[in-house]
Amino acid sequence: MDSITRDSTAPRDQLLAELHRCAGLGETAHVSRMVQGMKSGLDGRNEQGWTGLMLAARNGHADVVKLLLQNGCDPFLPNKSGQNSLDIAEFWDHTEVISLLRNDPQIKKVxxxxxxxxxxxxxxxxxxxxxxxxQWLEDAMRAPTTTFVLYRDLNPYIIPSEDSNGTFQYNLAAFSYAEISFALKEEASIIFLGVGPLHISMKKDGNAQEKSSEEGAWFALDVASIPPEDLQKVKPEAELLPKRNRMAIMLLRAEDAGIIALGKSVLAWHDRYKFCPTCGAPTTIAEAGYKLVCTKEGCRSLQGVHNTCYPRLDPVVIMLVVSEDGKSALLGRKKGFPGKMYSCLAGFMEPGETIEDAVRRETKEESGIIVGKVQYHSSQPWPMPSQLMIGCIAKATSSKITVDEDELVDARWFTRHDVIEMLGSSGGSGSSGGGMFVPPGAAIAHQLLKHWAKMSPNL
Structure with missing residues (x-):
């Protein structure tokens, strides 16, 4: 046995390098001993972003893949080229490894x-x-299984933490009715978010498996009128999400982020639209926060079907424009972007416009590029404050760029190699073109770029 595998005091980078070597060579016995000794950090990546699981998948070592999956290795992690373990196994046609990965509970779930x-x-x-x-809402608010998500100036309360691998993240600060009942005043904005699993902090001893099937109601609450020190007495570890750090919201747990986005978007609507858009009279909140009702008798908005007093939603097209030969992608840079970040072009849809036409119009307006075929990819709620990002892949039929300087600082074509390097960079530390980078994985632009980069993977 190699001395490193025996010595648990060896530096972490040496242990990781040895794990990668053994996994790549298919040395199952050595990997098994290392897994028992390391206990954590098994998903550590090398300079190319490869994990031990990826290396085992690359070389078709099914026994090692099975062992690493059983010990909790993450099959979803991407390398710097944007491929995860299953992508790699499929590219190299390792059928036994493909079967193992496809049947892994984490992958089967999605x-x-x-x-x-x-x-x-x-x-x-x-x-x-x-x-x-x-009556149901009143009873639900008082139930011991109910969770309240709190906001101040549209900013959620969170709790900083680190996971077992030392990764920093923000968890939703979950409050119970007993903790927050003093803040439930008549004038407070209270939004019913839905019914779902109890937040981990609401379970006995914080055990995620404890009563895992138990559910409760969830509400969002604006506490702008409550002194911050009163809340600090209730939950000292809770704090507001840092506003100065634009990327802070990306550090939320994925399960928490969707809930926080819903509450933030509806509360933002309440904050911005306090009067009837039809007649200008004051409104009152109805339908657990999802409707505003005009207080003026006889207002046209009170008759028939009118969507003027329901939460606002603004559709935005965001598109990855690909060159005619499929070898390059068009990215632009706005004035407010951090560092040397480039991203997909985007713009608001207009009335009477299809998604495809919006993609073509916005691309031409911002870059002068003409677009032909448009294909839908995926969508993303974006609570800043109420956008729905509609992600598309668009095929260019021209190549000469003419930048609209009112919209963009720069726009240019990037090769697949450039994009892969930019995807692999962290916070702008990549080497592509002098440190240029793209938005992080939490942004739909990143997913569009990763999708395109994987169309012809270089493994």
């Missing part, structure tokens, strides 16, 4: 579902039929 972008994973059943049931 295999038959569409891609879920960040902010889109909301585990709650919205139960819209209960929004008009006042």
């Amino acid at each position: 295999a038959d579902k569409d891609l879920i972008n960040f902010f889109g994973l909301n585990p709650l059943d919205r139960q819209s039929h209960q929004r008009t049931n006042k």
